Amino acid sequence: MYVGQAVIINKTGLHARPAYDFVNLAKEYNSEIKVRNLNGDDSQAVNAKSIVFLLSLGICEGDKIEIMAKGNDEEEAVTALINLVVSGFNEV
Amino acid sequence: MICKGNKASEGLGIGEVFCYRPAELKVVQSYIAENEVSETLVQYEAFKSDVKNQLDSLIVQFQTVDPDQAKIFLAHREILHDDAIDEEIRNKIGKDLYDLAWAVETVYDGFSRLLSEMKNELFRERAQDVKDVRNRLLRSILGLKCSALSSLDKPVVIACHDLLPSDTATLDCHKVIAIITETGGETSHSAIIARSYGIPAILGIDGLMDKVQGGELVVVDAMEGELIIVPTEEQLKEYKEKQKQYLATVSSQNAYLDKLSMTKDGVRFEIGINIGSPNEVEVKQAPYADFVGLFRSEFLYMTSPGLPSEEDQFKAYKRVLETFKRPITLRTLDVGGDKSIPCLPLPKEDNPFLGQRGLRFCFEHKEFFETQVRAALRASYYGELHLMLPMVTNMDDIYKAKEIILALRDELLKEGVPMAPKTKLGIMVEIPSIALIADHVAKEVDFISIGTNDLCQYTLAVDRMNPNLSDYYQSFHPALFKLIAFCTEEFRKSGKPVSVCGELGGHPLAAVVLAGLGVRKFSMNPPSMGKVKRALTEITMDFAESLAQNVLSMATADEVINYLETELRGFTG
Numbered sequence: 001m002y003v004g005q006a007v008i009i010n011k012t013g014l015h016a017r018p019a020y021d022f023v024n025l026a027k028e029y030n031s032e033i034k035v036r037n038l039n040g041d042d043s044q045a046v047n048a049k050s051i052v053f054l055l056s057l058g059i060c061e062g063d064k065i066e067i068m069a070k071g072n073d074e075e076e077a078v079t080a081l082i083n084l085v086v087s088g089f090n091e092v
Numbered sequence: 093m094i095c096k097g098n099k100a101s102e103g104l105g106i107g108e109v110f111c112y113r114p115a116e117l118k119v120v121q122s123y124i125a126e127n128e129v130s131e132t133l134v135q136y137e138a139f140k141s142d143v144k145n146q147l148d149s150l151i152v153q154f155q156t157v158d159p160d161q162a163k164i165f166l167a168h169r170e171i172l173h174d175d176a177i178d179e180e181i182r183n184k185i186g187k188d189l190y191d192l193a194w195a196v197e198t199v200y201d202g203f204s205r206l207l208s209e210m211k212n213e214l215f216r217e218r219a220q221d222v223k224d225v226r227n228r229l230l231r232s233i234l235g236l237k238c239s240a241l242s243s244l245d246k247p248v249v250i251a252c253h254d255l256l257p258s259d260t261a262t263l264d265c266h267k268v269i270a271i272i273t274e275t276g277g278e279t280s281h282s283a284i285i286a287r288s289y290g291i292p293a294i295l296g297i298d299g300l301m302d303k304v305q306g307g308e309l310v311v312v313d314a315m316e317g318e319l320i321i322v323p324t325e326e327q328l329k330e331y332k333e334k335q336k337q338y339l340a341t342v343s344s345q346n347a348y349l350d351k352l353s354m355t356k357d358g359v360r361f362e363i364g365i366n367i368g369s370p371n372e373v374e375v376k377q378a379p380y381a382d383f384v385g386l387f388r389s390e391f392l393y394m395t396s397p398g399l400p401s402e403e404d405q406f407k408a409y410k411r412v413l414e415t416f417k418r419p420i421t422l423r424t425l426d427v428g429g430d431k432s433i434p435c436l437p438l439p440k441e442d443n444p445f446l447g448q449r450g451l452r453f454c455f456e457h458k459e460f461f462e463t464q465v466r467a468a469l470r471a472s473y474y475g476e477l478h479l480m481l482p483m484v485t486n487m488d489d490i491y492k493a494k495e496i497i498l499a500l501r502d503e504l505l506k507e508g509v510p511m512a513p514k515t516k517l518g519i520m521v522e523i524p525s526i527a528l529i530a531d532h533v534a535k536e537v538d539f540i541s542i543g544t545n546d547l548c549q550y551t552l553a554v555d556r557m558n559p560n561l562s563d564y565y566q567s568f569h570p571a572l573f574k575l576i577a578f579c580t581e582e583f584r585k586s587g588k589p590v591s592v593c594g595e596l597g598g599h600p601l602a603a604v605v606l607a608g609l610g611v612r613k614f615s616m617n618p619p620s621m622g623k624v625k626r627a628l629t630e631i632t633m634d635f636a637e638s639l640a641q642n643v644l645s646m647a648t649a650d651e652v653i654n655y656l657e658t659e660l661r662g663f664t665g
Contacts, residue, residue, distance in 0.1 A: 055207055
């Protein structure tokens with residue numbers, strides 16, 4: 001298992017296009033990927049390849065998220081997703 | 093068989109009937125046998141790919157004309173392919189032996205509930221998207237394809253009880269030969285949509301849905317208001333000839349499109365268009381228009397699954413300004429009456445047309461109004477945008493709205509948001525009480541625009557949606573012209589512009605009278621531009637003025653129409 005954390009810096013948070021970008025990137029990897037919102041009411045980890053679950057985390061600007069992956073490409077998956085988040089989804 | 097109805101949008105269409113019966117999606121709890129599991133899973137994949145194809149074609153269709161709408165469908169496609177939803181549906185089928193429709197409904201409803209219970213409104217709104225995909229999938233499973241007006245596979249004549257804004261928002265108008273309905277008059281939503289796309293329409297045909305089954309050939313003669321179900325060979329030939337002649341007339345009118353609108357004696361008119369979504373036809377006609385006299389902002393609320401945010405509205409308005417490159421008059425939210433919007437808390441009223449409509453609704457729900465005005469003021473930086481208030485009854489309405497708008501302007505200035513240095517404010521004249529105090533109105537606003545459909549309804553006390561009263565809804569009633577004459581004259585003393593944005597302004601006979609009464613700006617549905625430009629080019633101002641004076645002295649609408657038809661014969665046809 002490989003784990004990483006990142007803070008959301010883009011204004012819209014993870015509800016519109018950024019959420020879809022995140023899920024689509026996650027789907028490119030074989031590993032099982034989970035994500036949780038460390039600032040959310042409920043810090044349960046959900047399937048990062050599900051747009052609806054991702055939305056249900058209510059991730060906003062300033063929230064810290066944790067990404068966990070398990071599988072043959074776990075390290076690449078987490079690194080790529082973290083890079084996407086810290087780049088501000090090309091919005092910032 | 094020949095049926096009669098109200099001619100709502102001119103033209104003549106011949107084609108196959110497509111019955112649109114929006115059905116309730118009824119799913120019952122039911123189970124499958126264990127040996128049916130693999131087959132059910134295969135079916136699930138097949139329906140999913142059917143829905144994916146529908147969404148793909150919608151995305152392609154909207155990408156250039158309405159990118160925001162395309163984005164919604166893109167989001168729907170993501171939901172359709174959601175890993176978690178997919179896994180749960182497979183579990184419900186494979187382990188719990190739910191039948192397909194029941195599994196889809198249960199799982200989708202669960203996820204949409206998950207989102208609808210969230211605190212943040214932006215996330216909550218996405219629950220509607222999940223519901224939309226659920227409905228699409230269920231319709232496909234239950235074989236209710238006919239409810240999807242957005243995925244017509246060939247050109248058809250649409251027959252339905254009535255068309256609602258939510259039905260037409262994704263209607264592929266290229267595939268609509270004509271529209272026929274059971275209810276609705278000349279100014280219902282169906283009629284307005286038909287006219288704005290130039291689709292022939294006959295509305296209010298009694299018992300229509302019992303008379304057609306779908307698939308049969310019909311002739312829709314919207315010039316005479318006659319529907320011919322399964323025409324004979326002879327009739328068909330006759331109507332094809334009539335259609336040819338009609339198209340020739342339209343093309344000769346369209347020759348006037350790129351000409352200046354000027355009377356023979358040099359009085360210049362500004363001809364504008366009314367726009368909605370904005371659709372392709374509207375964008376295509378924009379080069380011929382001097383301005384956009386009515387931008388109906390309601391479409392945003394109708395196509396969006398939740399309330400459109402300030403940011404969404406800002407982007408939409410900015411896009412309209414940048415697309416049309418013309419002065420745009422944005423009418424603020426005009427709901428109530430016949431216009432209901434799923435995501436807005438409209439009250440149930442006995443007399444909705446006399447109730448909380450337009451500005452009245454906006455005052456009651458100031459937050460919607462404020463969001464919209466803020467978005468509009470922000471967009472004003474990117475072109476020439478004017479604001480127009482609907483359903484204004486008295487001066488208090490104007491004072492109150494101005495106060496709100498000025499406060500929002502100050503707020504935006506403090507935030508350092510770029511805006512146009514001044515945004516013109518005008519009102520719609522739709523209620524006789526405001527028409528009769530136009531001199532006072534002139535002291536407070538920069539322009540007025542006469543909404544003749546509502547002004548007619550409120551002057552004649554006729555519910556324009558009631559098909560039993562269509563004889564009473566007389567747009568050429570002399571009283572209406574008298575009211576417009578008075579209001580125009582009083583307002584013009586201030587030197588500020590009066591425009592007409594109702595249906596009357598798009599009617600060549602009426603346009604000449606209105607010109608004679610002092611109106612110099614007309615805004616209309618794009619397909620009317622050619623004929624109005626033609627009529628105004630062929631007259632002199634003296635002639636229009638004397639014609640108008642005669643009309644003011646007449647007693648009945650029939651008298652007015654007969655007189656105008658005789659006097660203007662030859663160049664309004």
